[in-house]
Amino acid sequence: MRIREFFIWQAGEYDFWWKSQMLLGSLLVLLGIIIVLFPTILVMLVAGGIVLVGASLIFSAWQIRRLQRRSRDVYEMESFEW
DSSP, rough: OOOOHHHHSOOOOOHHHHHHHHHHHHHHHHHHHHHHHHHHHHHHHHHHHHHHHHHHHHHHHHHHHHHHHHHHHHHHHHHHOO
């Protein structure tokens, strides 16, 4: 199989699954080799992951807070009697 044929996504019905797994596996092996050669990259990846998880938790808490305020205001508006 040629490289050009590998990246044709319309080749077959289930070709996408094994091609994407092959590509992901190759990238993970390459990343592992790079981490073995340069261990400081692992430190940066872990630190970056922790920062991303923390930022996503802060953002989701902010969204939940906004939703809670909005739903409380809607409840007060619906329960208001004229």
